Amino acid sequence: MTIRAVATGVGHYLPERIVPNAEFEKTLDTTDEWIRTRSGIERRHFAAEGETTSQMAIKAAEQALLNAELSADDIDCVIVATSTPDLTFPSVATMVQEGLGMTRGFGYDVQAVCAGFIFALANANGMILSGQAQRVLVIGAETFSRIMDWTDRSTCVLFGDGAGALVLEARTGSGSSQDRGILACDLNSDGRYREMLYVDGGVSTSGVAGKLRMQGNPLFRQAVGKLAATAEASLEKAQLSAEDVDWIVPHQANIRIIQGTAKKMGVPMDQVIVTVQDHGNTSAASIPLALSVGVAEGKITPGQVLVAEAIGGGLAWGSVVIRW
Incomplete structure (x- = not known):
């Protein structure tokens, strides 16, 4: 028999404040139509003043545990993907x-920007396959509204805040592609593309968080x-093909990227x-939110x-195949 990391619960949290595209028309040279046409985004959620990434992560985790009919005491490991x-x-x-x-088990963060949740899933899968953990709570949570340059219309209209969580549990399978659970992972990164998406601050450089910078067209092509x-x-x-796929659950960055990837895969x-219209780009939170x-x-x-599948700053990109 083969050990598989099987999804047993899922949940999410979105901040109360909803920001429609029209709100940006008051301060930027942009329109609702311009934003929709280029990104597919219609609205996004922004965290309230004082609302933090960890608070949103906790709320998403509570929903995932409820969905899995488990308590915190049942969890061995918490992995949070966040930038x-x-x-x-x-x-x-x-x-x-x-x-x-x-009060038991262990937890740590993974930082791979928008690909963070994919990297966190691969980490969780490894923990379960190695026997280090039986149940892992995997969370993607972001407050990207805190690192936006509100004068840059090409970036600040794209991002939102939120959190999503998934419970993975060790189960036995036959070792075939018919098993439930994570069937395969693929991770990649290439630091040569750093300038396409980065934040211009940090502990060992400026000493402050900095603001997000992006080269949209080159990033789209990659x-x-x-x-x-x-x-x-x-x-x-x-050992599957595109014909076997029931759903693509992509990183929700831009509807044109989502459409282009699906077309290239023949799906x-x-x-x-697709949730990009309601959430915008929530970075590491976008895939668990969509799930x-x-x-x-x-x-x-x-x-x-x-x-x-997801791609983010680094550049870092990857995918996970899972039978639900």
């Missing part, structure tokens, strides 16, 4: 442990090819979970094959 932690240290994961009342390639690589590892858009919404809407059901 916007509350503090330089300690990790958001340890704050989540405290918030959930979890994204479609790399996302399709990593998805195909993980499918091949899982129709009606088999793609949670897909499950809540009855689209994602047990036994289906999902491909989750």
